[in-house]
Each structure stands twice: as C-alpha cells, then as structure tokens.
Amino acid sequence: ESTPEEKKQVDLKVASLIPPMTDILEIAKPLMKEEGINLEIVVLGDNIQPNNALANKEVDANFFQHKPFMEQYNESNGTELVRVEPIYHAIFGAYSKKYKTMDELPEGATIAIPNDQINLARSLVMFADQGIIKLKDGVGLKATQADIVENVKNYKFKEVDLLMLARMMDDADLVTLYPSYAEPLGLKPSKDAVITENVNSTFAISLVARKDNAKSEAIQLLAEKMTGPEVKKFLEENFADTSLPAFD
Amino acid sequence: MPDIILKYQAEIWQSIGETFVMVGLSIAFALLVGLPVGTLLYLCRKGQLLENRSIYSGLNIFVNIVRSFPFLLLVVFLIPFTRFIVGTAIGTMAATVPLSIVAIAYYSRLVEQALLEIPRGIIESAVSMGASVLEIIFKFLFVEARSSLVLGLTTSTISFISYSTVMGIVGGGGVGDFAIRYGYQRFETELMIYIIVMMIIFVQAIQFTGTTIAKKLDKK
C-alpha cells in the first residue's frame, strides 16, 4: 500500500544549540518535509558535543559554529568536518551600562569576556583590531589573556561563561556579547554597542557536515532551504540588526 | 493556566517525561546496584563480617573516582561506554548512563553510612542464630536500617534531579534543561519561574513522601 513517495522518506539529524539557530532549522523543517526529508533537530547544551556527535555519525550535520571553530576542532581531533554553507553573521560587540565610548572607560576597568577558547580569542581579537590592546603576533584565534602584550589602560579581563555574560552588565564595566544574548536586554549592536567587530564572513554561523556526506542530496537541499527567502524574511523581521543573513 | 505555559505545553510535557526517564532509571540503578555495592562496602570494611581489604578498596576507589570527576567531564569520558551500552551518545537514554553511574556511587556511600549505625548487638544476635551473610543482610541489616535507607534514597533522588539538569549537554532534555534553555537563555523569566516552582513542588513532594515513609518504618 505504501506510495513511492513514502518510501523515499529520509531522516536527517541536525545538532544545534540555541535560537536563532534552532529557529532557522524549525523554518526549514516543513520545507524539507515537502521534499520527503524528515528533519530532526537535536538540541545539545555545549559547544563541543555537536561536533563530537557529527564526527561520530550520530547526527548528519550541525549548525552552531563558525568556520575557525570548526577548523580548530578538525585540527585537534583529526576529523574532516566541512562547512556546507554560511547562514548568518552574528556580530560580536561590547556593551556597557555606564559608558558610551571606549574613551570614557576608566583605567583599570573590568571587561567581561567569554571563557571558552574560541570566543575568548574572538573578543580579544576584536579589542586588538580596535587598538585597545595588542596581542602577540600571529596568535589569531588561539589567543588567551597570556598573549596580551600591551594593555595601556590596564583593563582587567574577567572570563565568564558565554551563558552568563548577559547577566554581568552590573558587575563589569564592559561586557562582550553575541547579539542573540544582547537582544533580550534591548541592546542592539548598531545603536548600543561601545564597539563591534568588523563584519567578517569567516565568523558567519554555518551549516557544517562531514566530508563524506556534505555533497549528499539531503544536506545540499537543507543548505538550500536554510538560505531561502523564508529564512531571510525571518531574520530581517526578527533580528534586523543582530543577525545578518550571510547569503543573498 | 498562564499563556506562556500553554504555549510550551507540549515541550513541557516532553521534558517532564524526560526527567522521569532519567531520574527513574537512576533510582532503579541506585537500588539495584548501589544498594548491593553499599552493603558490600559495609561488609568488607575492617572488623565487619566479610572483612576484605581488596574488595573494600576497589569499591571505595570506584565510588570516589565517580564522585570526584567533574560531572561534565564524567559525561564526556563515558561517551564511548554510553555508545556501547545504548548505541548512541546523545539523547535521553544516553544521558541515563552517566546519571546511573553517579547514582550508584552516590547511593552506595549513603547505604554504607546507614548500615554503620546498626548496633553491633543486632549483628551478633544474627550471627549467633547461624544466619548466613545474605540472611543477615535481608533479615537484620536492611530491616534495622530501613528508615535510614529510605531517607538516603530520598536525598539521592533529589540529587539525581539536580544532576539531570546538566544533561542538556548531550541532549538529555528534562525540566531543568528546559528551564535553562527556554527560560534562561531566551530570557523568558516568567516561564523559568513557573518551571522552577514546579520543580520545587516536585522536590518538596519527594522529600515529604520520603520522610513520611521513613517515619512510618522507624519503630525505634
């Protein structure tokens, strides 16, 4: 009795973490269904497990990271994860309750930054790019506080969990935030950030798969749906100046 | 019923189900494995019935290792084992593996302590009747320590619930994780508070049930 269409049903598991990533996958879900692909969203709780799950073929793709993070994982674990498609830019910025510009920030002020390697480095790089500190030559995304070679105004960097940063606005003079964390506080990168990073496609949150399945029909189809007009519309309506589509 | 709860009704029910699976299985393992392990810890101690240095040290070290691991890293370390047991390392069933191992280690320690409180005289009377070790365990030790054992299981269950809230990292789900993901990360503070109140009521009910049963069972 089964129709040929049902026979073609394919399951596709994608690991992800938080909105708007999960929202984007939710939008893609019904679209994939129409194509006979059953998209299952696996929500995990830290930023190592989605790559572990992908590498161990427990999921078929994941959607939570940018390219440098993936590359670092590949390098450390000897895996072959590949970027399928950049989806959106999450612009990193630093926010403050008390100060409007970096110049107002007093000597010795406390700056809260994420405590995981890649985001820690990313925020240090952001400050370095703006000339606020100087990092050792060529450390790039491996930077830690130990790599700060110049810190004229003697800022104190406090490392805090990504999840906790948004709650630290009262404790630190300046807090680095992802837009998705800043938004619920009513803070917008364009308007409220003391500084933001340069929009840089390397940091676009991307759909990632393995080398062996990246070219598969289902994954490609998913990439297509995630860069479709529905997602674009969603991002523009809900995350106008926090999460910019990384596709046209 | 507040709107926000209605909106997430399905997810809330699911997460309650996940918590029940994780905590329920942990309790099952605490009883099926932790109780025997704790009893062995007690019996193999110096001066006790089955005094045996190597078994005691072995179990003692196992319990200490499990309890000294940062829970997050224990979960990570156990991933190969988890995959071997339940076929996958993500999802609710996978989360029960590290949880159950913690449950075993945790409860066995409380069992050991509960049994240590039994007066020597009771065990002597059992020995003098020619009871075998198994008979001593079931007809004397567990009878005399039963209210402590119930209180210990109550304490443990509450700890398991608390541990289960961390299982989001491997996709275990559960109400705690739900509160973190929906309530905290999405700043749905109202939702978070409802969930937490729900958890508090739940824990309070467990404690009340445990205390009441323990009191009923205690005839000292």
Add this chain to the structure above:
Amino acid sequence: MPDIILKYQAEIWQSIGETFVMVGLSIAFALLVGLPVGTLLYLCRKGQLLENRSIYSGLNIFVNIVRSFPFLLLVVFLIPFTRFIVGTAIGTMAATVPLSIVAIAYYSRLVEQALLEIPRGIIESAVSMGASVLEIIFKFLFVEARSSLVLGLTTSTISFISYSTVMGIVGGGGVGDFAIRYGYQRFETELMIYIIVMMIIFVQAIQFTGTTIAKKLDKK
C-alpha cells in the same frame, strides 16, 4: 614532570588555590550554618525537644528549594544576593556565595539524619539531668553523633568539590573548571587526564582522612 603540566604550571597552581578558597569556604559555612540548621531541623521535628512546626517547615522548605534548583539557575538567581554580599557577581569570591548556600542546605540534611540515629535513651538521660537544649546539643547529641557528622562532612566536601567545577560559569575558576576549559574545550586530553587524576587522588585523600577520623571517634 610532563611538559604540558610545566607549561600550565602557573594556571594550575592558581586553579588549585581557587578550589581551596571555594571548597574551604563552603566547608566553613557548612559547619557554621549547616550544622546549626541541621540541628534545628532535628530538634524542631515532631516529637523532638523543640517541636515547632513552623520552624521545621521553614527550614525544610529552604533546604528543599536550594536542593531542587538546577545549580546553574541557582547561581543566576543568587546574582543580586551575591552582588550584595561580596560586591560583585564574578570571580572566585562571588562563586563561593551560591556554593556556600548549597553547602549549608546539603550538610544540614545530613546532620539531621545523623542526629536521628541517636537512641532516645541518651536524650532522656540528658533531660533527666536538667540539661538545657544547648547543653544537650553539645554534651550529648554532637558527642554521640560525632562520627556520623564527620562522615557526613566528608561526603559533603566531596560534593562541594564536584559543585565547584561548575563555577567557571561565573568565573570562579578552580581545578575542575581548568580541566574543562583547557582539557576539554581546547582538546588537551593529556592535560585533562593529569588534572582529573590529581582530583581523584585529592578526593581519595579526603575520604580516607574522613573515614579514619570517624573511626577514631567512634567508640560504640
């Protein structure tokens, strides 16, 4: 000494220091507040010396609430309180606030259970001598339950160490957090294993010390 340890020597020492501060203060609060709270829980129970329904329920609910909160959310909820107490919500000192509150709740429950094991006759003899409640506590209850109290503190200390590993979220640091951040997140597996082995040895030492002292103190 392995290279990787030498490389991170400074950080390791610092994190050990942080763990000591966090766990040390937790133990201090467990003793200074948890012990009295647990004793009150015991004394205010139905049928006990200071039987008092409202104090008992109040303390009981406090303990249950603390123990039922997902730890992460407890940390978050306490931020305003933490800020009020230590002036900031980030750093090692800030981490000690939620840890100490958990320590109090945790240990007080174990104290209550330890005191429940004291035979009624001992308390009766104290009452018949005209001992005041304070005298009963210090000259009878704590003397008779001292080895259980030490074992309970041992179990608690190990739990505090485990809880402290989560305190990286508010920049608390500590060895557990070090193992997670450097070992797990930066994939320095070797470093992670060294740290974990260190923690296991440490926990083993605590358990051994606790068990030995408890045994020395027990004259039953």
Add this chain to the structure above:
Amino acid sequence: MISLQNISKSYQQHQSILQAVHSVSLNIDKGEIHGVIGASGAGKSTLLRLMNVLETPDQGTIVVNNQTLTTLPNRKLREARRSIGMIFQHFNLVSNKTVFDNVAVPLELTGYSKKAKVDRVNECLKFVGLEHKAEQYPAQLSGGQKQRVAIARALANRPAVLLCDEPTSALDPQTTAGILDVLKTVNQEFGVTIVIVSHEMDVVRSICDKVTVMDGGKILETVSIETEPYMIPDNDPKWFLEQLTEKERNSNA
C-alpha cells in the same frame, strides 16, 4: 518530698490504648527510701519516669521538693531536675564518652570547677568500685560495670532525690551489697530521698522504709516495713562457693 496526685499515663499500642499508670496518688517523705515492686509490665518504670516528668502525665499533678513539676516553666523544671538523680533500667550511657566523662556530665551541667569535678568523679567511681575503668568506654565494660557507671553518674551531683530503676539488676550479690551500702550512706548522711524500683525482694527488704506494690498500672497498696540487713558477703570469690556448698550441706543434711 515527692507527691503524686491522681496521675495517669497511657500509651498507644497497635490498635488499643494501654493504661500504663492509672490514677495513682502517692506521697513519699523527705529522707525516705521508698520501694516500688510488682510484676513485669505493671507500670513501675513508667511511674518512676513520671516523677521527674520524663513522661508527661495525661492528668494529675506531680510535686517534688515543693515544686509542682507539672506546671513549672521549662527553665525552672531543668533546675529542679538537676537535684533529681536518675538511674535508668537500660543505663543510657553516652557511648562516645569515657567512664570518667560520663560521670562528669552532671557536674559540668551544674558548673563544678575542674578540680572539684575530678575529685568528685573519682570519689563516685570509688563508691562503685570502678576507679580502674575511668578511661574505658562503655562498649568495653561488662553489663554490671555499665550499671555501676550509671549509678556513679546519678550520685555525682549530690541530688536531693534519687530515682533508681532496678539499679542492681545486673549485679552479683557482693556488688549489690556494696551499692546498697552506698545508697544507705547517702540517705543517712545527706538525707537523700530514694525511690527504688526493684524485683529483688532481698534488696527491697533490706533498704526500704516503705514499699508500694503495683499491679496493672494501679497501686495495690503501700506498706511500711522494717528493714532487715542485706546479708553482706565478703569480698572474696570463695563466698560464691560457700553459698553453694553450704546450702548443699544443709539440703543434704
């Protein structure tokens, strides 16, 4: 000295209520040694435990030393209890304290100085013949030794009233004689009022001025008796032998 007015005490048992003490009135004079006897379960221990309100009576008043214990506020009740020594049927020693420290507790409660305390504890241990066990813990003692520690503890604080629940039940005749001597001495020299529950008729006869017989929770009767000396055996183990063989001879004769 001790006056019970219409005292009752009942316990919940399984599905029924057990009237352990039923409308009991009793007066015990100052300096009296008062015995309480009766069958097992008659309510003797309960009656004794009511005398210092260790069990709260369901009804009735209890007056000890001119103080109505049943209505006394907590603080006063505690003070009153400090001058009422008690020897429990099951000893109730603190198992984590040495013999010395067990006996010292009541002295610490009344604030003896360190020196006075040490002297008094040693004195009391000498009364019961346990000086050499001062540093032992209860678990290391024989049954009779534990009982003697309990007696020393009850005497330590020089109480005005001494409530004894089968104080010599675990003691051989020689030790019993010694203990009875001690009780008589404190009674005569310090006027201590003593209530003694015992099932050993010889003990009761040898020491009591008055005896109350209990049955099923009620007082059957209280009678005055003239004490007849407890045959004090030598402190020589041969005594046991003589006892046996002498009787032997008698019965052979």
Add this chain to the structure above:
Amino acid sequence: MISLQNISKSYQQHQSILQAVHSVSLNIDKGEIHGVIGASGAGKSTLLRLMNVLETPDQGTIVVNNQTLTTLPNRKLREARRSIGMIFQHFNLVSNKTVFDNVAVPLELTGYSKKAKVDRVNECLKFVGLEHKAEQYPAQLSGGQKQRVAIARALANRPAVLLCDEPTSALDPQTTAGILDVLKTVNQEFGVTIVIVSHEMDVVRSICDKVTVMDGGKILETVSIETEPYMIPDNDPKWFLEQLTEKERNSNA
C-alpha cells in the same frame, strides 16, 4: 556436649591488655544445666560468648555437640549455631520487627513452613506470657517484657544447647519462676543442655546441676549441687504484699 580446652581471650583496653578469660577448661555434659557465677567483670559473659565462638578465642579449642567450632568452616559453623540458642544480656532485639517477627526469625532461618512458624511462635510467646504483645515493637515494651521476648526467641528453634546470659535479671520473682519452669521443662523433656550465667543465687540454686565460679577470668571451681526448688509464688500480686508483711511480722516477733 560442650567442651572448652585451655581457652583464653583478651581485650585491648586503653593502654593495657585485659585478660577477660584466662586458660579456661570446662566440660559440660549433655542434658546438664550448668550455672556460671562470679563478680561483675569476672568474665562470665565473655565465657558464654566464646561457647558459640561469637568471640574468637585467642587460643584453645571449643567443641560443642561433637563439632570443633574453632576449626569449623564457615558454613558448618552457621549450621552448628542454629542449634545453639542464645539469650543476650542486653536482649539485642531487632527494633523494627514486632515481637512476633523477632521470635520468628530463627524459624525462618531453618525454613519452617508458614503455618508451623505461626504455631511455634505463638507457643513460645505463651511460654513467656506475652501472647497479647505479639504485634508490639520492642520500644513499646517494659524491660522485663523485652527480656522475655529474647527468651522466646532463643527457645523458638528448639535448640540442643541454650546459652543464657542473666536471663531473668529484669524479671520479678513470679515471672522468674515461670521462666525457670520453662527452662526446666525443655531441659527435661527435650534434653536441652543449658548454660546459665546469673548473679541471682536463688536462681542458680534452684535450677543448676553444676555451677562454675569465675574470678578474674579464671575458673575458681566447678561444683555439683543439688537443686532446691525455687519458691514459686502465686500468680497473685498480693504475694508481694505477703512477702513484705510476713517477714515484717517475723521480724516484729
């Protein structure tokens, strides 16, 4: 039946070593009722506890029922112990079991059927006069009642040997008489060998065939005695009164 050869047992006490039982040899025949007496701390309880190897002797051999307990493998030792009943000085009842269940334990260990168990437990409770307390827990019993439960438990399994550590220490004379009757009956009808530690000379005289006197861990002597009947009081509480007043009259006379 019971044979101790050169048995010693010492305990570590504070800073010294205490020789609780010192090179004791003793033979007790089948069907004998053997008394052990001596001062408090003489080593009576220790000697009794050595007889079923509850304390492992430092040296010497213990033979009970033709089995050398000191060398028996564990399983065999357990079996041997099932036919040795024991009444402890401190009763050692399981406080979370009812009186009935406490007495039932040894029967469950030997695999009695449900029906047989119920009958036997009730029978034993009747022996000690506690049928009506079957559903109570030990905490709800008086001292003497607890002791009687312990006696019922020791008898339940129809042991070949009965070791009794002061089995009547908490009992009034009437109940004591009843218990002695029970012991004599099981001795005469079923040939049970009984070892009884007691400090009540009347009890020892009335029931024992032979008596061992202990002193400082050693046997002073073992003598045969002829039993003289324990004066069995009526089961009437007035008996206590008569006892007192009769003597009274005597002494007044």
